[in-house]
Each structure stands twice: as structure tokens, then as C-alpha cells.
Amino acid sequence: MRYGSKLAEGKTKIVYAHPEDPELVILVHKDAISAGDGARRNEIPGKGALSGRTAANVFCMLNAAGVPTHFVAAPEPTVMIARRCAMIPVEVVMRRRATGSFLKRHPDVAEGTLFNPVLVEFFLKDDARHDPQVTPQELVAQGIASADEIAEMTEQGRRVFGLLEHAWRAQDVALIDLKIEFGRDARGRLLVADMIDNDSWRLWPGGDKQRMLDKQIYRNMTTVTAEGLEALKQKYAQVAEMTERFCPR
Structure with missing residues (x-):
């Protein structure tokens, strides 16, 4: 096209x-x-x-x-x-279970600890500063988002997580956490935007971390090899096939 x-x-x-x-x-x-x-x-x-x-x-x-x-x-x-959206430079992360970077920031929390309701965190998109976590108050003070927008991002983030969690649970896969982004359209309306794919979440079939299907496999590679990348590609293909059940056409 x-x-x-x-x-x-x-x-x-x-x-x-x-x-x-x-x-x-x-x-x-x-x-x-x-x-x-x-x-x-x-x-x-x-x-x-x-x-x-x-x-x-x-x-x-x-x-x-x-x-x-x-x-x-x-x-x-x-x-x-x-x-077309004006993207808000923030990653909104929803967590059902404690793992990954959350444990590094909270070493007193046991891995696998459940959050109910889903925990919502905000991180600035800034590679040079390693995407620092920010509070809603800091987002408002810096003019990045209004208090109403933060409340909407939190509500919609939990809603998106709930829909995906339900869809994955139907295939015996636990959705551990999820990262999404928002943008403002030409009318100023907040939209869930950018990408939601296998780089955006952690998926543990049967709740078993050792069987993960997502990008964390790549992060965990001590050495990147052609064989390792091909095995990872097969996981991405498996996830793409499984998501066909989300929206039958």
C-alpha cells in the first residue's frame, strides 16, 4: 500500500x-x-x-x-x-503478580505476590534515564498529563488488563503484567495507542514462569545465538496463533 x-x-x-x-x-x-x-x-x-x-x-x-x-x-x-495521536511519553504498567523490575525496586516483596486490584505504575519513556518511575503528582506537576487523564489511564489500563487476563485465562495462560501507552487524538480524547504485542506483557502458561512465552526470554539470554532467536521466534508465532481466538473474523 x-x-x-x-x-x-x-x-x-x-x-x-x-x-x-x-x-x-x-x-x-x-x-x-x-x-x-x-x-x-x-x-x-x-x-x-x-x-x-x-x-x-x-x-x-x-x-x-x-x-x-x-x-x-x-x-x-x-x-x-x-x-493519529499525540503520544503521552509514559508507559502505564499493570501488574497482577510481583516479578521482574518490581522485585528490584521492592526486595522485601516475595516473587509471585498477587495484586488485587491490579497494581498500576507509571514510567517516563526516557531510555537515557532508564525509564524512571514517576508518581501521578509528578506527571501533573511536569505538565505531562492532567489529574483527570491519569485517572482515566488508570481505569482504562485496569480494564484492558482485565479483558486480556480473561482471554488468556481461557487458554490456561496467566497474564502476569502488561505495559500500554496512551495518546490524544485530534479532539483531545485519550486512546489506547502504540502497540500491544508479545513485547508488552509477561505470559506464563499454567502460571509457570519456566514456560514463559514472551520477550523476557530474550532479556534473559546470557548470549544471543541464532538458535536462541529462532526458538524465540517460535514462541512469538505461538502467541500470534493463540491470539487469533481473541477476535474471530
Whole structure:
């Protein structure tokens, strides 16, 4: 399909203007994978198509449930058409169980501790500062988001987590945590935006961390090998296939 001018390029996608509608953009998913604030980078041929397929299935389900998102269509596995948003430079992280970076910040908490309701945390998108955690009060003071927007991001974040948790539980997979982002459309409305794919969550089949399906496998690699990347690609393919049940077409 035709693309307009390039608007932005990140570690895992390129954003183009839509050639016909100024309120839309075209996202092209890359085959890249990274960790450690971009310190580790690799290419996995075909990952972009798998990530795009997963994201399309997730956003299709969210749209059907009435969650306001930027997703419009996915005409090709590596291509997503979305509403143009001014992205809020914050990662909203929902946690059902304590693991990963949370344990480093809270060493007194046992791994696997359940959070009910789901714990919501905010992190500035800033690789140079290692995405520091910020409080709602700091977000307001810095003019990044209003108090009403923070309340909405918290509510919608928990709603998105609940929908995905239910969908994964139906396949005996535990959703451990989830990272999402928000943007403001041309009317100032908050939309769940960017990507939700296998880089966005932790998935433990049967609740077993040793069987994880997600990007944490890549983060845990002491040495990156072609064999390891191929095995990881198969996990991404498995997740993409499983998410087909989220939004039957």
C-alpha cells in the first residue's frame, strides 16, 4: 500500500502519514527486538509480521469491547492503520503478580505476590534515564498529563488488563503484567495507542514462569545465538496463533 511521509521511527516500528486521510497514520512493524533500553538489539526475520498479527488481534478485541483505541485496520501482517495521536511519553504498567523490575525496586516483596486490584505504575519513556518511575503528582506537576487523564489511564489500563487476563485465562495462560501507552487524538480524547504485542506483557502458561512465552526470554539470554532467536521466534508465532481466538473474523 502507499505511504505518506515518514513521521517517526522507533526501535520496532516506523510511522508514516496516511496518503489520503490526515487523521490517520500507517504503522509498519519492523523485525527488530531490543532490551536494556536499546543496549541489546537484534533482528528476527518475520517478527514484525508476528507482532503485527498479535497487535491486530488484541486491538480488535479491545475495540469490540468498547475500549477507545487508535486501531482502525490491519491490511497486511506488518501494517496497521491507526488514528493519529499525540503520544503521552509514559508507559502505564499493570501488574497482577510481583516479578521482574518490581522485585528490584521492592526486595522485601516475595516473587509471585498477587495484586488485587491490579497494581498500576507509571514510567517516563526516557531510555537515557532508564525509564524512571514517576508518581501521578509528578506527571501533573511536569505538565505531562492532567489529574483527570491519569485517572482515566488508570481505569482504562485496569480494564484492558482485565479483558486480556480473561482471554488468556481461557487458554490456561496467566497474564502476569502488561505495559500500554496512551495518546490524544485530534479532539483531545485519550486512546489506547502504540502497540500491544508479545513485547508488552509477561505470559506464563499454567502460571509457570519456566514456560514463559514472551520477550523476557530474550532479556534473559546470557548470549544471543541464532538458535536462541529462532526458538524465540517460535514462541512469538505461538502467541500470534493463540491470539487469533481473541477476535474471530
